[in-house]
Amino acid sequence: GQSLEQPSEVTAVEGAIVQINCTYQTSGFYGLSWYQQHDGGAPTFLSYNALDGLEETGRFSSFLSRSDSYGYLLLQELQMKDSASYFCAVRDRRNTGTASKLTFGTGTRLQVTL
Amino acid sequence: DTEVTQTPKHLVMGMTNKKSLKCEQHMGHRAMYWYKQKAKKPPELMFVYSYEKLSINESVPSRFSPECPNSSLLNLHLHALQPEDSALYLCASSSLLAGLVGSGDEQFFGPGTRLTVL
Numbered sequence: 001g002q003s004l005e006q007p008s009e010v011t012a013v014e015g016a017i018v019q020i021n022c023t024y025q026t027s028g029f030y031g032l033s034w035y036q037q038h039d040g041g042a043p044t045f046l047s048y049n050a051l052d053g054l055e056e057t058g059r060f061s062s063f064l065s066r067s068d069s070y071g072y073l074l075l076q077e078l079q080m081k082d083s084a085s086y087f088c089a090v091r092d093r094r095n096t097g098t099a100s101k102l103t104f105g106t107g108t109r110l111q112v113t114l
Numbered sequence: 115d116t117e118v119t120q121t122p123k124h125l126v127m128g129m130t131n132k133k134s135l136k137c138e139q140h141m142g143h144r145a146m147y148w149y150k151q152k153a154k155k156p157p158e159l160m161f162v163y164s165y166e167k168l169s170i171n172e173s174v175p176s177r178f179s180p181e182c183p184n185s186s187l188l189n190l191h192l193h194a195l196q197p198e199d200s201a202l203y204l205c206a207s208s209s210l211l212a213g214l215v216g217s218g219d220e221q222f223f224g225p226g227t228r229l230t231v232l
Binding site: 033041042043044045048087095097098099101102103104105106107109 | 145147154155156157158159162163164165169170204208210220221222223224225226
């Protein structure tokens with residue numbers, strides 16, 4: 001089975017840095033993604049780690065440690081518009097002619113305050 | 115065009131009705147997905163189509179019937195639903211190269227259909 005755990009809620013002030021953790025136990029693992037979803041909106045892709053280490057995309061960075069079954073999303077210079085739910089997601093295998101599954105974590109609701 | 119469109123945006127139906135949800139993308143993606151999302155929960159995978167063929171069915175009840183008429187369209191036919199099926203239904207698409215090292219792993223989601231079953 002697949003299990004991806006995240007903190008349920010995080011609160012931070014505008015301009016701060018926040019880290020959202022994700023620990024996973026999955027029967028297959030091929031990469032860890034992060035998605036953002038605003039209330040009433042669709043999930044949108046933020047980042048992807050297939051290999052250990054840090055990936056940086058603007059204000060957002062994502063980290064993966066395969067040996068620890070752990071990853072995190074780091075959001076810097078927080079803005080009010082970053083208030084949303086954030087989901088980690090694991091792809092269980094490589095796509096090989098048929099698409100593999102993406103399983104989402106429990107989700108973290110981030111509230112950015114003034 | 116990196117957009118996935120879904121119609122209708124909202125749907126209210128009775129337990130005896132038959133309705134269909136529609137999804138369209140023109141990004142040339144050959145993988146398309148249906149997810150169900152309840153409030154404050156993550157999206158749950160229902161079905162995956164690869165090259166217009168059903169490749170994954172996550173043990174979804176038969177009252178949900180997917181269809182992929184061509185590489186751009188995905189439908190979800192609904193019949194005899196239950197009130198607990200009320201949820202946001204999300205369609206997504208991705209390249210079948212998604213997930214490879216150096217290829218990113220983006221699934222593009224539509225805005226969803228908010229379904230209420232009375």
